[in-house]
Amino acid sequence: MINPLRGMKDLTFEEARRFEYIVATSSQIARRYGYRYIETPILEETALFKRSVGESSDIVGKEMYQFEDKGGNDVCMRPEGTAGVVRAFISAKLDRQQGKHKFFYYGPMFRYERPQKGRLRQFHQFGCESFGEESVYEDFTLIQMLTQIFDALGIGYTLQINSLGCPTCMPDYRTQLVGFLEGVKGHLCEDCNRRITTNPIRTLDCKNESCQHHLSAAPRITENLCESCQSDFETLQRLLDEAGIAYEVDSNLVRGLDYYSKTAFEFVSDAIGAQSAIAGGGRYDRLVEFLDGKPTPAIGFALGIERIMELVQMPKAPREGYYMGAMTPEALSSILRLAARKRLSDTVTIEYASKGFKSHMKGADKAHARYAVLIGENELKDGTIWIKDMEKNTEETRRVEDGDF
RNA sequence: GUGGGUAUAGCUCAGUUGGUUAGAGCACCUGUUUGUGGCACAGGGGGUCGAGGGUUCGAAUCCCUUUACCCACCCCA
Incomplete structure (x- = not known):
């Protein structure tokens, strides 16, 4: 791997x-x-x-x-x-x-x-x-x-x-600081000694406690x-x-x-x-x-x-979009057509396998979909779809018109 | 670059002084009669116990080596 x-x-x-x-x-x-x-x-x-x-x-x-x-x-x-x-x-x-x-x-x-x-x-x-x-x-x-x-x-x-x-x-302050650092360099860590010539300002935020102790009397930029x-x-x-x-x-x-x-x-x-x-x-x-x-x-x-x-407070993700599934294999082509239409504006999850009602409901829940849309034998015969709002727990049967519902 | 810690299932972890086919919870899949998700119940898949070597009748467990990850130093957002 x-x-x-x-x-x-x-x-x-x-x-x-x-x-x-x-x-x-x-x-x-x-x-x-x-x-x-x-x-x-x-x-x-x-x-x-x-x-x-x-x-x-x-x-x-x-x-x-x-x-x-x-x-x-x-x-x-x-x-x-x-x-x-x-x-x-x-x-x-x-x-x-x-x-x-x-x-x-x-x-x-x-x-x-x-x-x-x-x-x-x-x-x-x-x-x-x-x-x-x-x-x-x-x-x-x-x-x-x-x-x-x-x-x-x-x-x-x-x-x-x-x-x-x-x-x-800054240049004046820097000169002043270097002068101070030269005086205490014996007490400072290796890194700080190197910084005196490369970048003296960096000594100020050295995490070494001993350095901080000896630097407490150093001139401050805010006072200069x-x-x-x-x-x-x-x-x-x-x-x-x-x-x-x-x-x-x-x-x-x-x-x-x-x-x-x-x-x-x-x-x-x-x-x-x-x-x-x-x-x-x-x-x-x-x-x-x-x-x-x-x-x-x-x-x-x-x-x-x-x-x-690690710190962000995330808003709760709302249920979103549609889950569509067929309960009889013959209904899948209708599902595909309806999904393509819905996908012009909404998120759609399709289950390709024809499954039982309960199984589809679980699928819709897991997909975190707002609406479950199913087509079974009855709906296929009538040219309708069954739709449920997973959040409000309301459901209805709707007629398909112009390839949409 | 320097320390310390940890490696067991997809995830979080148990595993008693070495002793049969290595466990739990969560997650996942399938059911609970072809029409109602979250809950419950039942079942299921999934691990050469990080890797290599050693000790032993026997090693996840003891010893050595190694690798990865984590935390801290350092550095910085």
Whole structure:
């Protein structure tokens, strides 16, 4: 027997239903905020991710499905969605227009990690990217949209926010932080020592307790923001307060991808194990430029569909459509004709085998059909069908007219 | 990459100090007189006990090896 590869899963039945429901609910809400669907390739040039996600990140450093294709190209299965959308934005030359563009997407992402609860090698994200909007009101709106999505899905969460600064204030802060880190480097773990040169900000969210202890006195980005960043961060908090959206400021919240600046946020659940982030995002005003586009402010988020599948409150599936069956073999051709007609507008399940009444009733129940439609000898003779509403428990015999009933 | 745990029916799991043809619940199929689903009752199909080797008269059970999965570290949505 051939099993799926490690860290890859089939979704069927109830799981597939959850998946569809999350995508449908999220898409519907995103559309209300002006987002439109975008589909980008799963396979991209490796350079795209190296330049956007960042070579210092673990994702690019050790988790990518990277290989050479038959044409000798260095390619990668996308490990996240933003890079591809930004690349598509630039490829379509939308960066040369002045307008605002909002896109949503969903689909598989690939990271070669050790699987565990809430972490697969092929997993799915739903995401939104907003281009051309500089205002912090957009940051707020995006967060608001996420709360609306989670509320619609019946999911509880904690919202954490931070500001990562911008090219004006970040370099100074970074220098300050490196200075501090050099002073305590003897007490920090191996990873953090490496990060001092590769990506010092990442030390802040090191999970090592000893590191956290020694980093507690580290300078905080939120206390070293430039005027513009500071004022935007304050505005964001005021807007959230006014909207009644609860949040925590976590100055150690550092997104794992290098491209974020200013607003960064994360939605966390305490009900799904160690992999608790259910959505994350932030502003990436410099990314379009890094990928050779014209400077364009942008902000986005992604949510992890599999993680949310464990939390979503599903509405009860109603009985739907028709179950049709014959109680005498001669009636099957009538069943087929009627089914074809009904299928122009409704879901129809056909039982090809001629069976007893009770057996058909069981079949209709199992098919979760709203209506059971049967033809026996009497009905065939009279040109009628017998139909029962499985929910209301009402039944009648109807005449077939114009091939329909 | 590092730890720990678990592998018995489609699913969730029992299986006593090694002892006859390996069990339960759920699910599935067929019946309970050719006309009423969910309920009940009766019957049925389905397992080389993850794989390989060893100890033994005898192994699901003890020992070794191996693989897969799960959880945690790490990473992140």
